[in-house]
Amino acid sequence: MQHVQIFDTTLRDGEQSPGISLNTAEKLEIAHQLARLGVDVIEAGFPIASPGDFEAVQAIAREVDGPVITGLARVNPGDVERAWEAVRDAARPRIHTFVSTSDIHIVHQLQSTREDVKGLARAAVAQAKEHLDDVEFSPMDATRADVEFTAEVIQIALDEGATVINIPDTVGYTMPHEYAEFLTRLYELVPKLHDATLSVHCHDDLGLAVANSFAGVLAGARQVECAINGIGERAGNASLEEIVMLLRTRGDAVGFDTRVNTQEIARSSRLVSRLTGYPVQPNKAIVGRNAFAHESGIHQDGVLKERTTYEIMDARSIGLEGNDLVLGKHSGRHALRQALEDLGYPVDGQVLRTAFERFKALADKKKQVTAMDLEALVTDELRDEISGYALEWFDVDASSRRPPHATVSVTMPDGSSSEGSFTGDGPVDAIFHAINTATGVDARLREFRVDAVTGGQDALGEVSVVLEVEGRSASGQGVATDILQAAGVAYTRALTVVVHRTRTEAEPALATDAVATP
């Protein structure tokens, strides 16, 4: 059985999805979980894109053990230098640099020439190699590029010492047989490619990201770039959990597997969904709510008679069952501490005290507190990093017989309290407008969503909002048994982030420049 390396780009390509805005603590939390999951490489971000991106990549490079840590860089000296600064403290750092080889990108996007592209690729790989040994090169939009020109650029990158060559299907356009032919042709044109690691990076615009990645593996690729829950630009990247479980389930037939600890898949999926605010649809393969469910009578009947009649995977293999941890209102601090440690959140001192307070408040309302509830509370705590606005209290009078009215009190960034009132179209609308009145910020709601974290009438509700202020947007999440409370918390958090951004992003970063991604 050969091992295929899993290169996770949840924090880079995934984080570029519209409305996702993770802070450094959240990115670190995801990176630690990816290490527990056992991925081979973490693409932690795009260091030159913003000071926040740089800081997060650097923190991950310094704190997360196990996987190779890489940062993305265009083929510019400034990008490569910034990526190096960000990853240099990792035990196993990598720089990932890229430039388009398709004429459509070279002409319309880069407004450059093939000759320039070759020179830039050569210089960038050489510059990266001055700093470290492990350098990945991607010819962006390769699947729509001339294969012979792409081969020339790859040859250059290999000559300069690139250790990994990644062939991105940037726009999600290729088909399995076409992609396999493209890779096979590259091996013919560049025999030296056999000495490097070939990598695939597929987008799901036509629903083929996993199949194309798999075809790439069968054609010789030994690294797959993918993201938890398949998030990423547009329709996203190949879904990590699908690729991993495909190789696990059908590995015997094809001779490949990964080193991933599949029992961490369900939890990784929940963490990413919660922190990004991106839901997983019920019929999503592997991690959807129904992936292991059987509705029709015969299937249930069949499953009872013999598990394999309708199940090709065991729910326990992705960590969905066998997690029987349940705490109640009589559980003590020690039990909570042990439970959090089992979940991978070692806490102590003040953090444990805060966690215990929130746990007790929850246990008062909810008979059983499960592992999923604890995860939600812990990830909820991660969100209060920047000092900003906080909801103190609210009163809402809601009725179908008169317009709903809300009064709120908000803690302002300077620590003072401010009250506001509003009569709106609905109780949520009234609270949001009342918060605008209290804070004096004219925010507009762009998206609003509520999910139950766990089932049952006393479930925790999780509210996600996306706000816009002066053309900048940010998301916020809140968790509570009361959805109005969760909504108010989510709104003030999003407000904190977006107001913080309108101030810090006066520093231009790449807002006007082009932020390129494979």
Add this chain to the structure above:
Amino acid sequence: MQHVQIFDTTLRDGEQSPGISLNTAEKLEIAHQLARLGVDVIEAGFPIASPGDFEAVQAIAREVDGPVITGLARVNPGDVERAWEAVRDAARPRIHTFVSTSDIHIVHQLQSTREDVKGLARAAVAQAKEHLDDVEFSPMDATRADVEFTAEVIQIALDEGATVINIPDTVGYTMPHEYAEFLTRLYELVPKLHDATLSVHCHDDLGLAVANSFAGVLAGARQVECAINGIGERAGNASLEEIVMLLRTRGDAVGFDTRVNTQEIARSSRLVSRLTGYPVQPNKAIVGRNAFAHESGIHQDGVLKERTTYEIMDARSIGLEGNDLVLGKHSGRHALRQALEDLGYPVDGQVLRTAFERFKALADKKKQVTAMDLEALVTDELRDEISGYALEWFDVDASSRRPPHATVSVTMPDGSSSEGSFTGDGPVDAIFHAINTATGVDARLREFRVDAVTGGQDALGEVSVVLEVEGRSASGQGVATDILQAAGVAYTRALTVVVHRTRTEAEPALATDAVATP
């Protein structure tokens, strides 16, 4: 360019997803939309499964013009007869009968023998042929079956006159190259298969449903079974919109297309999501909210410079843009009627009056009423078919400083009013318990979700709930600008359905028997 037929199973395999319970009006609405979408075949249901299933298939056979209408039947005389009764009034009826050919199913599920399976298949196809010409046969779980035995059974079905042979990957286990080899081998073993239509039916357990279906087409299949939004058992079926847009976008390279009117895709997806209560994740290919969005600077920049740099499909091609219909509070009855007609909902008389009332109430709260808002209102009206419980009014006092209290009044099935009060953990919890108190039904909430139909602070909120009463569950949806109102409506609707079920399903249907599906 050869045409591949699109066989839609949203109403059969899709409707078997956990928690989906469509009434006949809702199924008809989806079937009419599938006809507008231009699918070739509608699998309308599984007539023997329940009286409701039978009624819906019959109504669709009688009322929906254009596509072939088919009903599913096991290889039992009773099933085939019931399917025939249900589809006989269609202009172009089909019976779809099936039996497993894998030993794992034959031994553990059917507790039968290969010889019996052959006899049953022969008799069922012969029986169906006595009634009509168009008969489809599926060897269930074929991809895990002995190919030679499967070929024998197919030969029998063809000898009896089957016109379509469908090869289901029932458990979502196969891989594109393996599936193509399987189909190629069947053609070798059964030359007569060239005279029939070969069909593929793939499940997405490993994320390969679309790729496997596509591999099937390249291997000779000319019918693809799929569902809107990829719903269906477990991880669902191949997604219709992905298959269709794959063939549309890459048709030039492979020589295949479909007859689907792609501009109806976005609307079909919204309708199915709304009526089933199944959300579509933002990063879902083709119909996800982000499928055509671009977050990173370079992509936006690239799209502005030249559309094709990062877009392989035009959002207008699936009906996402160019839909500029907007009504406001000053729009009259005529404008509403015209708008509804443009949307495919011709209304008149009392229905138009009701629609106009709801439109006016909405326009009072919301500056602009869009086509999507109107769709939501119209589909919301479809839900009040069975007489049952209805929310009259509610009052809620919610606060972070004391437990929330709700009082509701509910119209009972006999037309009387009943009030109830409750102090709960949150305002939604309080309303739901108050409704339980008012109706005297002890329902338990299993799932709860809120989505915004359209963006912005004055958006319509859509609430979906799943309830359980005495082990039976049902879903309900409600739409309003006030989410507490929407939640109360959703809850009373789900209550109506689940109480209706506990009464009618005293008739056993297939509850204890086995309901088989490919």
